[in-house]
Amino acid sequence: MTLLEMKNVSVHYGRIEAIHDMSFTVEEGEIVSLIGANGAGKTTTMKTISGLLNPSGGSIKFMDEDITKMKAHIRVVQGISQAPEGRGIFPAMTVLENLDMGTFGRKDRSGVSDDLERVFTLFPRLKEREKQFGGTMSGGEQQMLAIGRALMSRPKLLLLDEPSMGLAPQFIRQIFKIITEINGQGTTVLLVEQNANQALARAHRAFVLETGAITHSGTGKELLANPAIKEAYLGVG
């Protein structure tokens, strides 16, 4: 089943067009990676899906419902959850309080503690640091918190915007491993990355974004093998 469908979506910042006529789908159960250089429009795409930006053209469908005009805080209730670029954790709240914010829009209170357990199982470090303030955590821990918080709304589609950004190598490996694990538990993942190697290796399908438009698409393996992509994004000539 198609979970998310972007159809001819364009996004403008004032008069500057950041996304041009973009169309792609995310099927239920997939990990879809979106790779591209700095400024290609990856974050803009994510914010448009989560509802923080409004498209200037085109339409967005989520589970066959048109959500183009839907407010961001409603989209999370519908099942779209975002761990934003730069993590966006609440520094003055403790880890537990941050996680609790993830349930803000939730209607069902009953499943909440199960989800907390799931998050603590995925990220034991968060359990250890339960009372610590978000702002005093390391970059890797903050990223875990951002992902954990996004999971607390029990999303159908998890949006991850550069989860590996600025992290130490062992954290990067761990984060990607956990993303696969989350996907294995049934959550569809749309992953934005500059770390193309890992992102393609973990993805079922992937898209390459260049200056606001999709230039390549295929399975993760296909794109990994594509010489043009190898040269441009994988650092091998």
Add this chain to the structure above:
Amino acid sequence: MSMSDGPKPLQTSKSAQGTAEAESHGVPPGSSAAVARPRRTFGAWSDKWREMPRTKQWLVLLPVVVLAFLLPLMDIPLITTEPGNDWPLACQAMAIFALVAVGLNIVIGYAGLLDLGYIAFFAVGSYTAAMLTSPDSAFIKIPYLWTIPVAIAVSMFVGVLLGLPTLRLRGDYLAIVTLGFGEIVRILATLIPAMKGQPGFQNVGHPPGVGDDGVPVFANNNGTPWYWLTLVILIIILFLVGNMERSRVGRAWIAIREDEDAAETMGVPTFKYKVWAFALGAGVGGLAGAIMGGQVGFVNNQKFDVVTSILFVAAVVLGGSGNKVGAIVGGALVAYIPLRFTAIAEYKFLIFGVALIIIMIYRAQGLVPARQRLLAYGTKAYADVKRKYGKASHRADTTPQSTAEGASS
């Protein structure tokens, strides 16, 4: 914005980052970075305070409250503002400023909305009280005490009216726009004939009661009863605000202050909550204005200038943005200093302006640092969250250091 979410947490995050990152190489977690929080004298107090049970908190508060009530009767040398200024009236001014600061703190401290035109709501409250009680007004007259709820309602309405078109703006843009609010009210007061411009309204009403000497209890120059009235109202407001900051609404405000986009994507209807913060703040401002109007007995368009509005902001930021206790201290100080040190009263805007800048540069948390989360979540709120997840927390609670930490708190 920039005023309220001070740089402190970010700095700590950067400095703590090294430690925590190093830990991940095999040092047992929870050893140092987990407790590496900035410690300050006031911080330690507030920690202790939050860990106290409610009943014990009340026992500690009781003498403070009694002392507060006795304040206008205690004309202590060196502290008193006399002979320059009547001491009970000075106490009243401090209480009014404290009330204003507590209200503005909802807007700036909790929701992170830098409102530089808060005086507008204060003015609306004053005018509401004046126009419904003064013989100079052509409106219907109601007893003074009834004007207080009316003033709250009217200023909340004005808050929503001003908030709806402007609260989509963020940060500095919002600050600039709000700067105009105060001026709008002042100009309207000049232009609208019913608001009587500079002549204004004399003999604004006051609460009932006449003393043995035939003078009204709430005479304009009788500070003590006014102070007591204001103090009672302040305590009620503190109680309400305290409950609110621990509620879902309070959490939403803090989330908005810390990261508006993140809050929105967590399911917080940020715009709605910002309008609420604005409206509730406006209500408290209007309330303070109504009391001020009654006590002074005279309201005209000269009393509400932008500079005073900035003084309100100074009260909040000096005290420690985001902290009710800080707001009270800040508000009281901003009123007290010019009354006590009359020689420098002329320069109060300069002094508080400089103090504001210094605080913002060197100590973004103000005199009574809230350690920020206090505003969002006391221990009690933390305990509530914890209880909510009781099951999961209990089951996952197997790591020794987390139990140790739990026991030490």
